[in-house]
Amino acid sequence: MRLQDLTHLLTGLLPLFSQRRPAPSPRRRSFEQGDWLAELELLQLAQELKALADQGGGFEAELFDLMVSIADVLELDHGWPRSQSNQWLVRMGLWEEDLSDEA
Numbered sequence: 001m002r003l004q005d006l007t008h009l010l011t012g013l014l015p016l017f018s019q020r021r022p023a024p025s026p027r028r029r030s031f032e033q034g035d036w037l038a039e040l041e042l043l044q045l046a047q048e049l050k051a052l053a054d055q056g057g058g059f060e061a062e063l064f065d066l067m068v069s070i071a072d073v074l075e076l077d078h079g080w081p082r083s084q085s086n087q088w089l090v091r092m093g094l095w096e097e098d099l100s101d102e103a
Contacts, residue, residue: 035078038077038078039074039078042070042073042074042078045070046067046070046092049063049066049067049070050067050092050093053093054093058093059093059094064094067089067092067094068089068094071085071086071088071089072085074088
């Protein structure tokens, strides 16, 4: 096959690959919405735990473990990269230094 023929063939195939994806089904949208709501609930719980830690002088024992567990769930069930969850823990005040580069 000549280069000109390949170019013509690829020109014809490119629109097939660049077409918009079909809209997600209502079931898929419902699932994704539920996933977002679950993530939001985790983040709200973490915010409440942070308020308790601020009142009690810091993250000790159970509060620390709960926050790390929330970060694990965000990674495993919600697709957060480890660096994102580590940065989130830094912002929440769990780590005193950024450990995201070590992951």
